[in-house]
Amino acid sequence: MAKEVDIAVVGAGPAGLMAAIEGARAGAKVLVVDENSSPGGQLFKQIHKFFGSREHRAGIRGFSIGEELLDEAQKLGVEISLDTICWGIFPGPELALLRNDTDFTCRAERIIIATGASENALAFPGWTLPGVMGAGAAQTMINVHRVLPGQKVLMVGSGNVGLIVTYQLLQAGARVAMIVEAMLEIGGYGVHAGKIRRAGVPIRTRHTIISCQGENSVTSATIGRLDEKGQVISGSEETLDVDMVCLAVGLTPMAELLFTLKADFKYVPALGGQLPCHDEDMETSIEGIYVAGDVAGVEEASTAMEEGCLAGLACAESLGLLDSLQAGAEKQKVKKRLQALRSGPFGEHRQDAKEILTREGLIK
Amino acid sequence: MVRIKDHPILGALEETQEITIFVDGKPVLARAGEPIASALAAQGIRVFRNTANRKEPRGLFCAIGRCTDCMMTVNGIPNIRTCITPVREGMQVETQDGLGRWLNDG
Numbered sequence: 001m002a003k004e005v006d007i008a009v010v011g012a013g014p015a016g017l018m019a020a021i022e023g024a025r026a027g028a029k030v031l032v033v034d035e036n037s038s039p040g041g042q043l044f045k046q047i048h049k050f051f052g053s054r055e056h057r058a059g060i061r062g063f064s065i066g067e068e069l070l071d072e073a074q075k076l077g078v079e080i081s082l083d084t085i086c087w088g089i090f091p092g093p094e095l096a097l098l099r100n101d102t103d104f105t106c107r108a109e110r111i112i113i114a115t116g117a118s119e120n121a122l123a124f125p126g127w128t129l130p131g132v133m134g135a136g137a138a139q140t141m142i143n144v145h146r147v148l149p150g151q152k153v154l155m156v157g158s159g160n161v162g163l164i165v166t167y168q169l170l171q172a173g174a175r176v177a178m179i180v181e182a183m184l185e186i187g188g189y190g191v192h193a194g195k196i197r198r199a200g201v202p203i204r205t206r207h208t209i210i211s212c213q214g215e216n217s218v219t220s221a222t223i224g225r226l227d228e229k230g231q232v233i234s235g236s237e238e239t240l241d242v243d244m245v246c247l248a249v250g251l252t253p254m255a256e257l258l259f260t261l262k263a264d265f266k267y268v269p270a271l272g273g274q275l276p277c278h279d280e281d282m283e284t285s286i287e288g289i290y291v292a293g294d295v296a297g298v299e300e301a302s303t304a305m306e307e308g309c310l311a312g313l314a315c316a317e318s319l320g321l322l323d324s325l326q327a328g329a330e331k332q333k334v335k336k337r338l339q340a341l342r343s344g345p346f347g348e349h350r351q352d353a354k355e356i357l358t359r360e361g362l363i364k
Numbered sequence: 365m366v367r368i369k370d371h372p373i374l375g376a377l378e379e380t381q382e383i384t385i386f387v388d389g390k391p392v393l394a395r396a397g398e399p400i401a402s403a404l405a406a407q408g409i410r411v412f413r414n415t416a417n418r419k420e421p422r423g424l425f426c427a428i429g430r431c432t433d434c435m436m437t438v439n440g441i442p443n444i445r446t447c448i449t450p451v452r453e454g455m456q457v458e459t460q461d462g463l464g465r466w467l468n469d470g
Contacts, residue, residue: 130423137427145402
């Protein structure tokens, strides 16, 4: 079984869906593949209201945004193939796909890789014990499967993921003993941190987890204060009565497909590590292969959607479905919105880091 | 036990069909459509397997099918990612020892 489409998108999260929508709106035949059994990526786990301005869907909860995108994609005739793993991209370009143990391929004029990112782990004595998990894993369990995998939680990391999941754990009925943050300052937005502090959860900066204990699963965790060199200050250790430790220590782009394609990469720590270089239109060093969302640098769902939009427009333009004047104007609007998302004290460093990536991407 | 029945944003837990799976031979009630891992977590079951060499317990870690920490033997097939495998009526789920053994030796 071989398919043929104008644009194939790998990943049905916020970036992939937006890319598909923009492509289809311009008249392209679009296929989206996703290895999960339901679409939306991590959007349906986000029960909080989004930030920014109205054009960034501020004030709308993540899962509602997911429903809006799916609805739109469906109206435009986008095909979404779930439980479908893209295990390789071959000359053609052709996607090698696997669904329910059946192999098939799909030839695509343009490919947009929007595979997202996965959570980082943190190694310390006891980190492999059941009860230690990613903050996103806890979020999946409570918001999607409606199960609390623990009652008393220590959250490690105070970025937006750590803060938001802490609040969602409280909403789900868990007790969060504390958030520890190794840096000098809280990583995420002040609004989220404020809500958590008002709920009575202490956030300890310059503190980290040292170990966790338990026979078959976590029954306690030990934290400590760090000195200027990042070493635990002797005597500062404290043991907490918790049965769950959540790790919110960053994400790593899932760029395996681009590694196999030998795309140009650059190490940009501010955006999550090894990243595929891309130009302002999200095209990688390989002609016809585009990226969008966290795989192109870990940011937020709002930026992921805008990048998807940009990639979709650029693909449609290069396929001749949009004239360059029209496409240029549309892309300019998206770029302006992206710039707004990457401004201010929390966004500026991402803008700078992105510029490094795109500068490298332009050297072809 | 630790099901989130009422939620300030998501509302009351929707009624779904209840099905029975067997965990190490014991019947466990699960919600139709949910993954094995959440059915187990709802019963407070946390150890899903023991490692091959050091016999250390492992359980749920990423919940999105990436890390393979939650592997168990399901219907005689070892190394099944329980966090992304939905429950089925009468499913036999076993705590896995090391890399597990195939029930029918392939």
